[in-house]
Amino acid sequence: MKxxxxxxxxxxxxxxxxxxxxxxxxxxxELRILMKKGQQMKEHKAPYPIVIELFEGAIDFGVEGEIQPLKKGDLIALDANVPHDLHCTEDCIIRLTISVLDSEQRVKDVV
Structure with missing residues (x-):
């Protein structure tokens, strides 16, 4: 147990x-991403499916050119290789679930 x-x-x-x-x-x-208002993650793709949970705060989540506002408690799932970006509109805590085959360094390189 962990x-x-x-x-x-x-x-x-x-x-x-x-x-x-x-x-x-x-x-x-399971990764935690902490973002301050105004910070962003440029457009990128994940090589495997991902799930994002907004634990606190708010972001504008861009998916293939469309903006999806996310607030505390929202979840979004994406298939592999879907272009997306994040713009933080309120200080936030994000939980990101990635495949064990994926690299946390890939996520760090996006920021």
Whole structure:
């Protein structure tokens, strides 16, 4: 059994989003992304399906040119290789679920 808190030890990056691996399982990696208002993640694609949960705050989530406003409690799932971007409109805590085959470094490189 593994336990971790998504709301403890929050250290926001001054210039860019902060990405932390919270838990790894045999099939997924759970990442926490902390973003301050105004920060963004440029358009990118994930090589495997992903799930994003907005745990706190608000973002504008761009998917293939359309903006989807997300607020606390919202979840969104994307198939592999779907172009998307994030713009933070309120300080936020994001939980990102990626495949264990995916790299957390890929996510860090986007910021």
């Amino acid at each position: 336990t971790v808190s998504i709301t403890e030890n929050l250290i926001y990056g001054e210039d860019k989003p902060a990405v932390t691996v919270l838990i790894k399982t045999v099939t997924t990696k």
